[in-house]
Amino acid sequence: MGNKVVKFGGSSLADAGQFAKVREIIRADAARLFVVPSAPGKRFADDIKVTDMLYESQRLACAGEDFGPVFDRICQRYRGIARDLGLQCDLEGPLQKVREDLAAGADADYAASRGEFLNGILLADYLGYPFVDAAELIVFDEAGNFLPEETQKKASAVLKDYTCAVVPGFYGAKRDGTVKTFSRGGSDITGAIVARAIDAALYENWTDVSGFLMADPRIVKNPETIDYITYRELRELSYMGASVLHEEAIFPVRLAGIPINIKNTNAPDHPGTMIMDRFDEAARKHTVTGIAGHKGFTVITIEKEMMNTERGFGRKVLSVLEKFDISFEHMPSSIDTLSVVIADAQLGDNLDAILTSLHEAVSPDALEVSDNMALIATVGHGMVRQRGVAAKLFDALVGAGVNVRMIDQGSSEMNIIVGVESDDFDLAVRAIYQAFVTA
Ligand SMILES: Nc1ncnc2c1ncn2[C@@H]1O[C@H](COP(=O)(O)OP(=O)(O)O)[C@@H](O)[C@H]1O
Numbered sequence: 442m443g444n445k446v447v448k449f450g451g452s453s454l455a456d457a458g459q460f461a462k463v464r465e466i467i468r469a470d471a472a473r474l475f476v477v478p479s480a481p482g483k484r485f486a487d488d489i490k491v492t493d494m495l496y497e498s499q500r501l502a503c504a505g506e507d508f509g510p511v512f513d514r515i516c517q518r519y520r521g522i523a524r525d526l527g528l529q530c531d532l533e534g535p536l537q538k539v540r541e542d543l544a545a546g547a548d549a550d551y552a553a554s555r556g557e558f559l560n561g562i563l564l565a566d567y568l569g570y571p572f573v574d575a576a577e578l579i580v581f582d583e584a585g586n587f588l589p590e591e592t593q594k595k596a597s598a599v600l601k602d603y604t605c606a607v608v609p610g611f612y613g614a615k616r617d618g619t620v621k622t623f624s625r626g627g628s629d630i631t632g633a634i635v636a637r638a639i640d641a642a643l644y645e646n647w648t649d650v651s652g653f654l655m656a657d658p659r660i661v662k663n664p665e666t667i668d669y670i671t672y673r674e675l676r677e678l679s680y681m682g683a684s685v686l687h688e689e690a691i692f693p694v695r696l697a698g699i700p701i702n703i704k705n706t707n708a709p710d711h712p713g714t715m716i717m718d719r720f721d722e723a724a725r726k727h728t729v730t731g732i733a734g735h736k737g738f739t740v741i742t743i744e745k746e747m748m749n750t751e752r753g754f755g756r757k758v759l760s761v762l763e764k765f766d767i768s769f770e771h772m773p774s775s776i777d778t779l780s781v782v783i784a785d786a787q788l789g790d791n792l793d794a795i796l797t798s799l800h801e802a803v804s805p806d807a808l809e810v811s812d813n814m815a816l817i818a819t820v821g822h823g824m825v826r827q828r829g830v831a832a833k834l835f836d837a838l839v840g841a842g843v844n845v846r847m848i849d850q851g852s853s854e855m856n857i858i859v860g861v862e863s864d865d866f867d868l869a870v871r872a873i874y875q876a877f878v879t880a
């Protein structure tokens with residue numbers, strides 16, 4: 442039987458009690474030999490993640506303000522875990538080093554990475570596994586882009602000398618040794634990289650929910666677990682906001698054909714969700730695999746009669762966005778209208794300037810802006826073969842009194858995206874869930 446990589450999220454390692462559950466899980470299966478921890482996460486709803494406190498410490502240090510009190514709270518989190526578990530490893534030395542580095546002007550990536558680094562030291566000691574610094578395995582270029590093939594070479598060469606190891610999640614290093622983190626939630630990517638590097642039989646991703654759920658449990662009460670899902674479906678759902686797995690975590694394992702199993706640290710016997718390239722279609726319980734979405738989008742709708750006959754119309758619109766260095770999410774079109782959906786974070790303060798440029802570039806009959814929009818994706822390979830899926834979805838939304846502002850049936854044919862007003866977001870997700878799952 443092949444080895445397993447086990448990644449534990451911040452909620453799974455938030456305190457000593459959680460560490461104990463993690464060790465029990467690892468000891469229950471002799472194949473669980475490569476462990477990727479996140480930084481201590483929230484212990485209760487209003488708690489603060491260590492990663493957030495590290496960013497805050499760095500921000501204060503950088504502004505020349507006193508970061509001592511925030512950093513002391515970080516130290517207390519780690520000291521509490523080490524004390525409650527009776528660990529003997531040197532924690533004070535590494536804590537002091539981080540404090541000094543922050544005072545000396547360390548950057549945000551380095552600061553944030555120390556959350557996983559310190560937790561990795563504690564977990565390695567608790568398990569009796571060697572600690573392998575992710576900075577020795579994971580490579581970024583000078584501009585900060587992750588280099589997958591160079592990483593695969595380096596990580597597999599280093600890890601072949603270990604029968605087991607703890608590798609902290611979330612970061613790697615540029616070739617000059619400067620620490621670089623992935624985007625938030627990026628420990629999931631580290632787990633996938635380690636799985637590919639050791640050619641694991643399975644990548645287990647342990648979190649605080651019993652697998653990937655059909656909808657966000659903060660919106661839908663007790664949603665069903667998705668038993669099986671393909672990498673592609675999962676990527677669509679993760680990208681659209683289902684935060685349980687970082688959307689980029691799929692690439693390394695998909696390349697190597699390694700399945701991912703999402704499991705619950707607080708309910709380890711639950712089978713969770715299996716993610717793989719394909720599976721027996723008969724195993725699907727519902728037409729729809731999952732529903733995900735998020736708020737914070739603006740839609741610009743461009744109207745122009747006979748637009749469809751005008752050569753290069755789409756290109757001109759896109760070149761305006763390119764000029765502002767903006768990427769778009771979707772671009773549904775009909776005969777005389779074309780809409781571009783843009784995340785507000787991309788748009789910044791550029792909306793007025795973009796509208797002016799669009800007027801100059803394509804002389805539209807009208808430009809309409811809908812801000813404060815949310816996008817919801819209803820995803821499932823099974824949707825292609827079923828008639829009436831779109832009708833059922835819209836009936837559900839109309840029945841709930843939701844005003845649908847935009848529709849995009851993605852070219853992947855396993856995805857229908859609707860744009861609704863942000864205030865209707867939760868209502869719309871519940872209505873779709875009810876129509877496809879509980880009705
Ligand atoms: N479709 C979904 N299925 C499961 N969890 C979801 C989904 N959408 C959002 N979530 C949220 O994702 C959380 C788990 O992800 P995350 O906070 O990154 O965990 P971890 O700290 O273990 O990495 C869950 O607690 C849940 O609130």
Ligand SMILES: N[C@@H](CC(=O)OP(=O)(O)O)C(=O)O
Binds near residue numbers: 452479625
């Ligand atoms: N600690 C980092 C990376 C991470 O992946 O964390 P988690 O596994 O708790 O989502 C973050 O908060 O973004």
